[in-house]
Each structure stands twice: as C-alpha cells, then as structure tokens.
Amino acid sequence: MPTSPPHTALVPRPSNARFTHGHFTFGPDTRLRVSAGAEPAADLLRDLLSPATGLTLGHAVDAAVVFHLDSALTGLGGEGYGLTIGPNSVLLRARELTGLLRGVQTVRQLLPSEALMATPQRGVPWTLPCAEITDLPSRPWRGAMLDVARHFQPMPYLLRYVDLLALHKINIFHLHLTDDQGWRMPVAAYPKLTEIGGHRAQSMVGASGDRYDGTAHGGAYTRTELARLVDHARARGITVVPEIEMPGHARAALAAYPHLGNHPDQVLDVWTRWGVCDTVLGLHDEVLDFCRTVLDEVMDVFPSPYIHLGGDECPLAEWERSPVAHDRLRATGLDGAAALHGWFLGQVGAFVTANGRRPVGWTETGTELPRDFTAMVWRDPVHAVAAATRGHDVVNAYHRATYFDYPQSDAADEPAGQPGAVVALQDVHGHDPVPDGLPARAAAHILGTQAQLWTEYVTTPDRIEYLTYPRLCALADNGWSGPTPWADFATRLRGHTARLNALQVTSHP
Numbered sequence: 052m053p054t055s056p057p058h059t060a061l062v063p064r065p066s067n068a069r070f071t072h073g074h075f076t077f078g079p080d081t082r083l084r085v086s087a088g089a090e091p092a093a094d095l096l097r098d099l100l101s102p103a104t105g106l107t108l109g110h111a112v113d114a115a116v117v118f119h120l121d122s123a124l125t126g127l128g129g130e131g132y133g134l135t136i137g138p139n140s141v142l143l144r145a146r147e148l149t150g151l152l153r154g155v156q157t158v159r160q161l162l163p164s165e166a167l168m169a170t171p172q173r174g175v176p177w178t179l180p181c182a183e184i185t186d187l188p189s190r191p192w193r194g195a196m197l198d199v200a201r202h203f204q205p206m207p208y209l210l211r212y213v214d215l216l217a218l219h220k221i222n223i224f225h226l227h228l229t230d231d232q233g234w235r236m237p238v239a240a241y242p243k244l245t246e247i248g249g250h251r252a253q254s255m256v257g258a259s260g261d262r263y264d265g266t267a268h269g270g271a272y273t274r275t276e277l278a279r280l281v282d283h284a285r286a287r288g289i290t291v292v293p294e295i296e297m298p299g300h301a302r303a304a305l306a307a308y309p310h311l312g313n314h315p316d317q318v319l320d321v322w323t324r325w326g327v328c329d330t331v332l333g334l335h336d337e338v339l340d341f342c343r344t345v346l347d348e349v350m351d352v353f354p355s356p357y358i359h360l361g362g363d364e365c366p367l368a369e370w371e372r373s374p375v376a377h378d379r380l381r382a383t384g385l386d387g388a389a390a391l392h393g394w395f396l397g398q399v400g401a402f403v404t405a406n407g408r409r410p411v412g413w414t415e416t417g418t419e420l421p422r423d424f425t426a427m428v429w430r431d432p433v434h435a436v437a438a439a440t441r442g443h444d445v446v447n448a449y450h451r452a453t454y455f456d457y458p459q460s461d462a463a464d465e466p467a468g469q470p471g472a473v474v475a476l477q478d479v480h481g482h483d484p485v486p487d488g489l490p491a492r493a494a495a496h497i498l499g500t501q502a503q504l505w506t507e508y509v510t511t512p513d514r515i516e517y518l519t520y521p522r523l524c525a526l527a528d529n530g531w532s533g534p535t536p537w538a539d540f541a542t543r544l545r546g547h548t549a550r551l552n553a554l555q556v557t558s559h560p
C-alpha cells in the first residue's frame with residue numbers, strides 16, 4: 052500500500068514517485084558500486100552524507116548501492132534519473148552524470164533530515180523508504196540570481212548558497228558581478244576595475260535618497276576563488292552564469308576608467324545611491340575593445356554556455372548629447388539614440404557568439420534585444436510573449452513573482468525590502484513561466500524561470516536566506532515539476548522545513 056510520510060515530502064516534487072512498505076538502511080558496511088563516469092556523483096553523496104552520518108560508502112563489486120550511467124537510457128533527458136529503493140538495494144540510474152547528481156539530492160531528501168546536519172548525529176537509523184522514482188525536469192532553466200555588486204558576499208557564503216540551490220535541483224546560478232555600486236571580478240588588463248571600482252565610500256539608506264550610512268563598502272573575488280566556485284557548482288550540476296552589466300549600470304567601471312564614458316574628463320565616484328544611474332558607457336571603439344577584453348577573461352573563468360551582458364536600464368541622455376553617438380548614428384544609418392542600445396549589445400553579443408557562447412540580456416520591452424540573445428524578461432509578462440514570438444529563447448523572471456528583494460508579506464514586522472510590492476510565497480508558486488495562451492511554437496522558447504535577489508537592502512547572508520527561503524522552494528518546484536496544486540506544495544513544504552532547519556537556513560516563517 053503506498054504511503055506518504057513526511058520524509059517523502061520532496062521539493063521539488065518528482066514527476067513520478069511510488070512509495071511502498073519497507074526501507075533500505077545505510078550502515079557502516081554499506082558499499083557503493085559505480086559505473087564508468089558515475090564517480091563524481093558517488094563523491095557528492097559521500098561528501099554530503101559524511102559529516103552527519105559518518106558513512107564512508109567505500110567501493111565493492113557486490114555493493115548494495117549502485118550508481119549506473121547508461122547512455123542508452125531514453126526518456127530521461129540530460130537531468131532525469133531513475134531511483135529504485137528496495138529493502139536490500141538502491142539503484143540510481145541516469146543517461147548523464149547530471150541526472151545522477153539530481154538523484155543524489157533526492158536520496159539526501161529521503162533520508163531522515165538529521166542527515167543534512169553539519170555535525171555527527173548518533174542513534175539515527177539512516178533509512179530510505181522503498182520507492183520507485185522516475186524524475187525529470189519540465190524546464191531546462193531553473194535559475195537563481197544573486198547580486199554581489201550592491202553588497203559583496205564572501206566566497207564561503209557563495210559556496211553554501213550553491214549547496215542550497217543544489218538541494219532544490221536549481222541548475223543555474225546567475226552571478227551579478229558588476230553594477231553602478233561595485234565591480235567584483237578582477238580583469239588583468241584593467242586592474243582598477245576592482246582596485247577602484249570594487250569600493251564605494253558609503254551606501255544609501257532606504258529608498259528616498261536623503262540618508263547615507265557613512266560606511267565604506269567593498270570587496271572583490273580573486274580568479275582562484277571564482278574558479279573554485281565554478282568547480283563547486285559543477286560538482287553539483289550547476290552552471291554559474293556570469294553577468295557583466297553594459298552599457299548601463301556601469302558606473303563602477305567608469306569610476307575606474309572615466310575615458311570609457313561619454314565625458315572623458317569626468318571624475319566619478321563608485322555610485323553610493325540606489326536606482327538608475329544616468330552615467331553609461333560611451334560608444335567609441337575603445338569601449339567595445341574594453342568589453343571584449345573583459346569578456347575574454349570572463350569566458351576564461353566561466354565555462355558557462357551563457358554569458359549575461361545585462362542591457363537593462365540604460366538612460367539615453369548622455370548619448371543624445373554625445374558627438375560620438377551622432378557619428379555612430381550616421382555610420383550605422385540607425386535612427387535615434389535608443390537604436391544604439393540594441394546596436395551596442397549586438398556588437399558585444401556577436402563577440403560572445405563568435406566565441407561559441409550565447410549572450411543573455413534583460414529585456415525592457417521585449418523587442419530591443421538582438422536576435423541571437425536569450426531574453427531574460429522581468430518587467431511585464433507581455434514582454435515574454437513578444438520575445439518568444441520573435442524567436443528569442445526566454446527566461447521568465449517576472450518581477451512580481453520572482454524578485455525576492457520584495458518583502459514576503461505586508462506584516463508590520465517584515466524587514467524593509469525593495470519598496471513597491473509584496474511577493475508572497477503563493478505568488479512565486481503560482482507563477483507559470485509560460486504565459487497564458489502562448490502558441491506552442493513560441494512556448495517552446497520559454498526555457499524556464501529564475502529567482503532574483505538584488506541586494507540594495509540586503510547586506511548579510513542571514514538576510515539573503517531569509518528572503519530566499521522558502522520562496523526558492525516554490526520556484527524550484529514550479530520550474531522542475533511544472534504547476535503543482537498549492538495544497539500539495541504546502542504539505543510538502545511543511546515536511547521540507549525540517550531539512551531547511553537541519554541546514555540552519557534562516558527562512559521566513
């Protein structure tokens with residue numbers, strides 16, 4: 052008889068799971084057998100389980116637990132897996148290693164939640180319920196964006212952030228590395244990007260613009276740290292998609308190298324305000340060379356097939372008055388400064404494409420991005436329709452459902468967040484990344500969904516987790532499983548909360 056005790060409250064929900072009576076128990080003698088290529092998944096399971104359980108899971112040819120990669124398996128795609136748990140054996144199968152990595156997270160969730168703790172737990176039977184699970188995602192892009200430009204976060208925290216994404220089968224970590232208020236990635240040819248652009252004198256307090264904290268803020272990663280992050284994420288089946296903002300949101304770069312702007316003699320500070328900054332990159336050849344040099348190094352550090360070029364919120368006032376911009380208009384035959392925004396992204400995007408990667412940009416209207424860009428739609432659901440209909444691949448990042456910098460409720464004791472909206476757990480859970488009525492051909496272009504955490508009002512890892520959880524659980528469920536009934540999700544989330552607690556996640560009640 053099937054049962055559904057709380058420990059089977061999986062998030063995200065598997066496509067197909069049947070639980071039966073009985074259980075498998077891991078013990079000190081439990082051994083693992085892995086087929087060729089599956090070793091990294093076994094390593095991940097060992098790394099994840101050993102702190103709490105002390106299990107070593109060494110190799111044996113007649114082991115009870117088998118990880119099997121089989122390129123002939125069909126119907127599972129690149130991330131799907133099959134998991135068969137019997138009283139005496141566990142078989143995890145996938146076509147690709149990533150599928151095994153997803154299955155490892157399911158095994159982890161099926162164990163008692165103490166298995167997720169960071170310190171040795173004694174007297175807990177490490178049991179898995181007998182089950183037959185076949186599981187694959189409904190969407191290939193299930194992302195989470197963290198803005199480390201507004202408030203820098205130390206690398207050890209980013210590693211934990213990735214661990215928590217992996218638990219939820221999120222597969223994209225979008226790292227927002229540069230903005231008006233800070234530049235966080237070193238570029239050998241332009242050392243001042245981090246030396247100067249990595250620090251600001253103080254930060255605005257609140258949204259009104261009349262209060263500042265008087266405290267310097269800064270930080271930058273080393274190349275070695277970023278490479279370690281990429282490896283850590285890859286070992287968990289997560290791609291780190293780097294974002295370098297251009298041509299707007301570039302004030303930190305312009306503070307370091309003012310000649311890349313529209314007023315070569317200007318002296319600029321790294322921005323201390325929040326909001327949209329009028330200062331943007333210029334349109335001279337040297338700026339395009341700068342972008343290509345930066346992106347060369349970015350592509351060297353980040354193997355991601357996608358490179359995010361920003362592209363949002365680029366005020367045109369400087370270009371409208373710039374002789375260089377007017378020369379560009381004449382030379383290109385384009386009409387009006389607005390067209391230069393698409394031209395600029397097209398130039399840089401072509402460089403990314405020529406290097407075998409795919410450019411990604413935020414869309415403001417659904418129509419302004421060059422054709423080969425993947426469109427990250429945030430402002431309005433109709434932009435997703437417009438972009439997908441034009442043939443762009445689309446990531447649906449609609450702000451009223453995926454921006455986690457908005458507070459989770461309007462309760463009086465809710466910490467101040469981005470003003471203007473509340474994004475409740477139900478809003479995240481109920482957001483279908485495929486807009487209603489989208490024809491099948493366009494719907495096929497919707498890659499998936501993504502959570503955004505802009506950090507103007509978010510300074511500490513604790514606050515990041517408070518804003519991220521449990522909303523990310525809902526986004527992960529939605530992205531992996533497709534729309535699920537609210538009551539079903541809410542029941543599973545109650546069970547899942549024991550896991551978040553075991554991991555000491557500071558989550559919203």
Ligand code: ACM
Pocket residue numbers: 363364413429
């Ligand atoms: C954005 O929120 N400016 C992408």
